[in-house]
Amino acid sequence: MLSHDFGAGFADPVRDAQGVFRAVLDALSHPGVAQKLTGMSDGVGNLKGELASTLLTLGDHDTAIWLSPRVDTAAVKGFVGFHSGAPVVSDVAKAVFAFVALGDALPNLADCNLGSQEYPDRSTTLVVELPALSGGPALVLRGPGIRDTQEISPVGLPGDFVSQWSENRELFPRGVDLLLVADGQVVGLPRTTRIGDA
């Protein structure tokens, strides 16, 4: 029996998508500064509001998406297929967007699509749900979008994240971009951001 409960998308698709997009744009333009996501979709199952809203805002039939194990379910695929039409791929290297649900491990950044030297824009954007965006070990950010330095302290990034990120930074202009979400907020880490210790 097929389930026909695909969950609810945006209440006001045009306005809500614009609001979420501007939050994401601000997040990538000001790396490390948490931006509030307004007008979120409730999502479905483990695909919570933050991930679901980003997916609905940016994903459609042109964007292959990768789902981490906890959201790689029939219910979530129904939501994705019904509301966005985005094809789901099992190889993260083929994904335009990768969605990592709370509690799932981040895929190795180097395993994602890193783009090419000619088309660095074709790389994967990862959207990662964390337990919290503050309260964890402090990271100091530098780079475009940051006046001097910006401090973040997200909870739940893998132990080798800083070294993985520095390898990602080395690939510039290739590399992945990261959106960290929790508590109705989004923090952007574009590939240009350099992370140092506090």
Add this chain to the structure above:
Amino acid sequence: MNAVANYNFAYLDEQTKRMIRRAILKAVAIPGYQVPFSSREMPMPYGWGTGGVQVTASIIGPDDVLKVIDQGADDTTNAVSIRAFFAKVAQVATTTHTAEATIIQTRHRIPERKLEAGQILVYQVPIPEPLRFLEPRETETRKMHALEEYGLMHVKLYEDIARHGRIATTYAYPVKVEGRYVMDPSPTPKFDNPKMHRSEALQLFGAGREHRIYAVPPFTDVVSLDFEDHPFEIQHFEEPCALCGAEGVYLDEVILDDRGGHMYVCSDTDHCEERREAGFVGVLGMKEAAE
């Protein structure tokens, strides 16, 4: 019965907006790199700012306040039309005051007033590829950007010096963004180049006919190309604005009669008006008041 179908908010359909939004996000993540996008037909001809209009349409929300300038002026045909377009299809508030605007779409100028954090400057770009007149093949220029092979651009600037004794490029003066990509700042006068450097505002560039979007995030290094013995210089004007007396701003020459009479006035009309309202008077402004 006679109701006319409404446009979607901000004219573009949602699928198009998503595609443009994805391009904008990658453009911000790779400062100065030109992201290809699938440019749409707009209800205005190419060359009238279709790239800028598509970028603005994709970012604008109901709470935004839009300002549109054409060569610094709020009151020219292009600026008035685009402002009216968004007032109609997005029902947004519009303004001519730089300080009040959240989004400023511009054709070939950066406002004189320093832009602030939270403001977005959207440039209309005719030819996004700075290397295009040196190398017509897209396959080649793409490779040159990939390999960071910008020697040809320096040769071009050097030939300027060999021919004219100085770098003669005065607008669309090439810049290097964050030490990596050489970028065309659109045909703004080189006077405005220093304003791009570590600007607090986000700068987005849309080229409709050429299907490219690129960006400079806030606090990003934007350095005009030059040589040690021929450093980059901006234009200087010998007289102040004739209406408001402003110095250190970009001026337009206005012909007054057929006997060689002319005046120089601020190209940024809002800046000029604000100064005059604040009591600043230039040479011809004073004469006007005395008569």
